[in-house]
Amino acid sequence: MTPPYRLLLLATAAFAAPALAQETPADVVVTAAGAPQSVNETGDAITVVTRDDLEARQTVSIADYLATTPGISVTRSGGPGTLTSLSIRGAEATQTLVLIDGVRVNDPSSPGGAFDFGSLLSGSVERVEVLRGANSVPWGSQAIGGVVNIVTERPPEAGVAARANAEYGAADSVVANGAVSGRSGALSGALTAGYLRSDGISAAADGTERDGYRQIGGSARLGIDVTDGIGVDLRGYYAHSKIDLDGFPPPAYVFADTPEYSTTQELYGYAGVHADFGSFRNRAAFTIADVNRDNYDPGVGAAALFIGRGRSERYEYQGDYRVLDQLRIVAGAEHEDSRFDDGTTTASTGTTSVYGELIVQPVRQLTVTGGVRNDDHDDFGSHTSIGANAALALATGTTLRASYAEGFKAPTLYQLHGAYGTPSLEPETAKSYDAGIEQALLDGRVRVGATYFHRDTHNQIDFDLGTFTYANIARARASGVEVGIALRPIDAFTVSANYTYTRARNRTPGANFGHDLARRPRETVNFSADYRFPFALSLGGTVSVVGDSYDDAGNVTRLDGYVLAGVRAELPVGERFALYGRIENLFDERYQTVFGYGTVGRAAYGGVRMRLD
Template sequence: MTKFFLLLSAAAIASPAYAQDIPDPDAPEIVVTATRAAQPLSEIGQAVTVIDRAEIERRQTTIVSDLLATTPGVTVTRNGTVGALTSVRIRGAEADQTLVVIDGVRVNDPSSTGGGFNFGNLLSSSVERIEILRGPNSVPWGSQAIGGVVNIITAAPTEGVQARANAEYGYADSVFASAGVSGKSGPVSGSLTGGYLRTDGISSAASGTERDGYRQYGATGRVGVEFAPGIGLDLRGYFADSRVDIDDGFDPKTYVVADSPAYATTQELYGYAGLYANFADGRFNNRVAFTIADINRDNYSQPGGDVTFLGRGRSERYEYQGDFRPLDQVRVVAGVERENSRFNDGVTFAHTGITSVYGQLIVKPLDVLTVTGGVRNDDHDDFGSHTTFGANAALALRTGTTVRASYGEGFKAPTLYQLFSDYGNRGLDPETARNFDVGVEQAFLGNRGRVGVTYFNRRTRNQIDFRDCSPTELTTPSSICANRPFGVYDNVARAEADGVEFTLALRPVDALKLTANYSYIDTENRSIGDNFGNDLARRPRHTASVDADYGFAFGLSVGGTVTMVGDSFDEASNTTRLDGYALAGVRAELPIGERFAVYGRVDNLTDSRYETIAGYGNYGRAAYGGVRLRLK
């Protein structure tokens, strides 16, 4: 602990890291993730972090998960090279319990074992904004929002024509390029963004020597048509085609991950089609939509070799949402949804569905106080009905003090794989969680500084895990393990997490921006058995990030990021320790005229060697340089 805090202090003095702008009281931050309706951040009692396009470009970030790793309460693990399986855990929850939304489409993969989302293929090319909500939030979002929500929003068209592009080259023969154009004229608007990344990568196996490369090309687009004032059509689409070399071999002597010629491909297609009708000067807003998420995954033993894994996941959702303001102080957000999902692993084909209804009441009894309460019912085709509740309050005093408190419940239906695969169990109950948190934020230095602290407590019940079956269970006809020699999924796990999140944003002069955060997350396995009382796997107790940028009068900007992660364990038995590490990066950007800029960065400046998953390597020191173009 002493060493960790000394390192944190030294990093804060040297070149601090994570960035979230200090709120402008004259232009309040608007978020949509808390209630699925636009609200000022000052009216939300839940913990939400916002990362915008300016932050993404300032940080020169290619992979979205690299940004998430520097936000409070979030930890990230990756199986080696860029593009490999990447998991995001929020406040100690499982990675599969993070709901991911891209432009209104829930994109968690129905064909994955736990219904999770692979962040390895999510690039920053078209991302305009990221909202990270920490804690269960199933009332507006439904199943899977049990740990938190990561909401990805791409660029919306604005008046006139705008265009931007960038290209960079760097370590491991990496090439990253993206370009986008958007515009609006009268009732018609549209945008299109494309991106490409290719790299030789690193060996995913920490002991390996063969580089594992990655390639992705993709595009996003939007089209809007306003038929009459407040009435229109909204179309959105996302496509990505990815290929990554994977090390799935094992050294026969050490049983650790080893080089192999295997590779994996993924095709992702997400779509949104919606009609909106806003009446009474915005007091009664309506939206109906159809969304689709289609994910195809294939693993190959080698180029030209056999398919070793096949996954086909698809979900379709029909939804209506109404947003009604009968009074200035009262707002009702409610909706009804139907989701159909299916998966195919080459052996088993299965499908299921959920019908949901939810309602939220937002009340402002005082100008400085906002109280929100909600309830949701999900009726699953295979295991019946489940109801969740949530409530939060935000008190934004004129002294610059904001007090927030929230209670949220999470609900996650068993996945199709957990229900219907060869290891499935149709008697599973849904996973549930409850979380409460309370926090306070204080502005100072004439709103040039802001400091905050949040305490949270979460409990997870009926967590679904894979378990081996004993010889006795295998031969007991009434047991779910009967004739299951390789094991079965069951509601066997319980988990707890308590923690504290600290944040700091400081802008003492216009040229200098400094932010920092620290999270302490104490997780505990509460499942009866040998692992009772152990830390949850791959959940470090201590994480911190500090960030600073300085802009010179002649246009040059320089900055740095330091991220620190404490020790953790690789597995539930807590026998393999993953040592903590610190990563430092520096960057600079220089404008050339009004439209061009050149930039460069060095990641992992000290060439730190570390693992987030035992046996898998990570990048050492790496340098990149590029050029940026913007037309307005």
């Protein structure tokens, strides 16, 4: 890391720890056990982001907020809407499981099965849970690096609520969102809609032509209480995006401006029933994820040059039985059918899974969770995963956490059956553990913590240049520490900061053994502060420091570290409205997260927000 960044890291490290401001004892999460559980009863490391957090930061892209949380690094191949990848604790982007309203949304038509965070906007989102570390017992395939669980707008406890915002800013950007939700008798529901348009920037760092982005989307939710403890849940999510692209035009065939563009349609649905019989809770559901991608080059013709059609259908049952106050059993069975079509190859596969977890509290302060899962895949056969974690919450405000978990990732349909596929591929596997401590002081106004983590990944699938096919040839190791602090000295003033050190290394025998994994900065620091004046004006700022990394496995092309700073303000106007504005990349930092791809410079935005509840 270059000396200026090192100095800033040292100056900021005094504020270090996981983002604990949202992780209060009242929080309930589902990413740890796959069922509701108090965050203080799990040994897993989890960050919770609420709607209030997103609005306080004036967040448009969920990835931008997550990039400032512990253990996460984000790369973006250009401006808004371009391919955006998220790595948790140095894992591959393809090894992060993403859910929206209980639906697994990783794209079956993607070569590696990664979810593109470039299209995930904040307008519909009420809550985000991020679990850091492997956790395949409740979640199955892809939960090697961690799990990102997105929850869209939910109805209030009673009555009607509504919110809306609209903003305008740099690159002729327009953002508009609206949401309405309510509950009356046996019915509850929520509906959101959003629109974004931006001229963007050139995806090619040396280009001059702006690559624009547009998205329309929304979410819907309906709940029907049939009788006491029994109900029906229906959820849906839709997004349609268009992004201009750059490519490799003749005769030079170097990355440059082109008229190419891509469209993506995402449709996710959930239909389920729940039935609670005293201490025995049951849930059964059918989910569907359908992603259509099309790439066009008007210079070649009107027809799509590439298509990607990915679809998964999932049937699942979960039982949650509290046998005693000190003993809880969570168990389930699932079956998923997935298929893809790239215009040349069509393939499908199925996976049947069963899992079980015991959650035990031998004493009130200690919670121990252990579980096992078996996945039977049509192509590679059976795989078993285990995991265990423990949390000790003391009356002194100290919480000790520890976890061990195994993760696995099934080979994708493209890796198995695509043009360069290998039908005999085995799943990627990982073993990870972490241990941490958190301390709450002054009635929770000060929260500090630290976590050490380690993960070994084997059988990782990579492209074999010797055979020009996919093969289980890669190994990786990642270890590091996440530390931080959250302060609220007075109700009007909040400060939080976190520092992450990640050493993600290639352990594959050969020329790149021991090298840093590509695009994994070793050090990141994030600092944020907000203050509300007595006359209601709010001012805030965020600083992110990202260390050096490499763009390639050979560690030849260096990506220099960078510092991003932003400021924001919001002023209420009456009881229902507020004016807000922000400046991103305040010092107009020039940097790259992917070599050769541009990034947004200094940019200002302003808008108005309305809320009714």
